[in-house]
Amino acid sequence: MVNWKEAPQLPKAEGRIAAIDLARGIAIGLMIVSHTVSGLIGIRNVPDWGMVPIHLLTKFSSSLFILVFGIALAVAFLSHTQSDDWPKRRLKLWLRAIEVWFWYKALIIIEMLPFSSPGDIVDTLLYGRFGIWVEILGFYAIALLWVPLILPLWARAPLWSRIATLVGLTALSAWLQGLSFGGNDILKALLVDHPDHYAWGQISRAPLILVGLLVGEALLRCYFTAHLRRRLVLILLAVGALMVMAFYGLALADNRVYAAMMAVANNAGKHPPGLEFMLFSVGGALILLALALAGGAAAARALLPLTVVGSDALKAFIFHIVMIFLVLRFLLQGEGMYTYPQALAISGVLILGAAVWIWVTRWIAAHR
Known part of the structure; x- marks a missing residue:
């Protein structure tokens, strides 16, 4: 029975949960497929069979990435918010924010280098406009500044207030979307998304982070007990399936199933x-x-490149990003030179290459 007045009661994780790494790896893998295709051949040149179903399925990536962000925060940090070492852990998150922000700005230069003027690049670096493919890093850099401030409050809050906060932020985001922000499109994009920019709004995406915190709490309670883990998996499957069915139900009601799938594949409704x-x-x-989560450690081993x-x-x-935009687009001048199947093959190579690069850098660090 759900206790609506209960604050999170979190056990410590029994080691690293490989299934979380696998879920995050799937999100990044789908993102790499999407970025490779859009970065090398452009969405307009993707054949219909590439848009639906292949490019359509990559739309799971951003939501999965943000959900896992919240889950990882709950697993790694939430149970420590009332301990004496919390200031040190909070500082670690803020330092991570600086690191992510640095790479966000560096990768903006790499993304824009092939076809943008120095003035446009500087304008983007100074938040005069936004890039496209690396803006998700900008979202995480800012989120890592405010999330550590709310984690101690979240850890003490009863369940009803946590859910109310989630619902309230969703409603607030929808209301703010109708405001003009005094014509400041950049501020609006940073807070609640803007149709003319690819930036991710902090308020509009915060509910997904909070859902991730709730799932992370449930995961810590359930993952290491077989029957509880099965129950959690079934709940997540059921909720996810109902949401996808609702999407198709809305499309069927207007007799536009294929058009709705094409619209999602083309990012309609993504920003905002x-x-x-x-x-x-x-x-x-x-x-x-x-x-x-159902596959657990066995699936993480079977899909090791994605887990890494x-x-x-x-x-x-x-x-x-470096491989697509600096090497393939800029140095090798490869934009428009590849077919769609070739771009898909390149994305697979980049996923494997990223896994190898991570392994090599770890090996070097361990043997210094």
């Missing part, structure tokens, strides 16, 4: 978040998360 896009994206993310990629998301992100 729209109902149909989020039903499909979050629903699929929950299904993938449930499958990763998920164990160091920042390094994997840096690797694929």
Whole structure:
């Protein structure tokens, strides 16, 4: 029975949970596929069979990535918020924010280098505009500044207030989306998304982080007990399936199933978040998360490259952006030179390459 007045009661994780790394690796893998295709051949040149189903399925990536961000925070930090070493752990998160922000700005230069003027690049670095492919790092850099401030409050809050906060932020984001912010499109994009920018709004995406915190709490309670873990997996599968079914139900009601799938594949409803896009994206993310948790350590070993990629998301992100935009687009002038199947093959190579790069850098660090 659910106790709505209960604050989180979190056991310590019994070692690293490989299934979380696998789920994060799946999110990054889908992101690499999407970025490789859009970065090398452009969405307009993708054949219909590439948009639906292949590119459509990559839309699970961003929601899964943000969900796992919240889960990882709950698993690694939430239970420590009332301990004496919390200031040190909080500082660790803030230092991570600085590191992510640095790479966000460095990768903006790499993303824009092939076809943008120095003035446009500087303007983007100074938040005069936004890039496209690396903006998710900008979101995480800012989120890592405010999330450590709310974790101690979240750890003491009863369940009803945590859920109320989640619902309230969702409603607030929808209301703010109708405001003009005095014509300051950059501020609006940073807070609640903007249709003309690829930035991820902190308020509009915060509910996904909070859902991740709730799932992370449940994961710590359930993962190491077989029957509880099965129950959690079934709940996540059921909720995810219902959300995807709701997406198709809305499309069927208007007799536009294929058009709705094409719209989602083309990012309609991604910035700012729209109902149909989020039903499909979050629903699929929950299904993938449930499958990763169900597979556990065995699945993590079987899909080792994805697990390794998920164990160091920042390094994997840096690797694929450098390879796509600095090496393939700029140095080799490869934009438009590849077919869609070739771009898919390159994305597979980049996933494996990112895993190898992470392993090599760890090996070097261990043998210094």
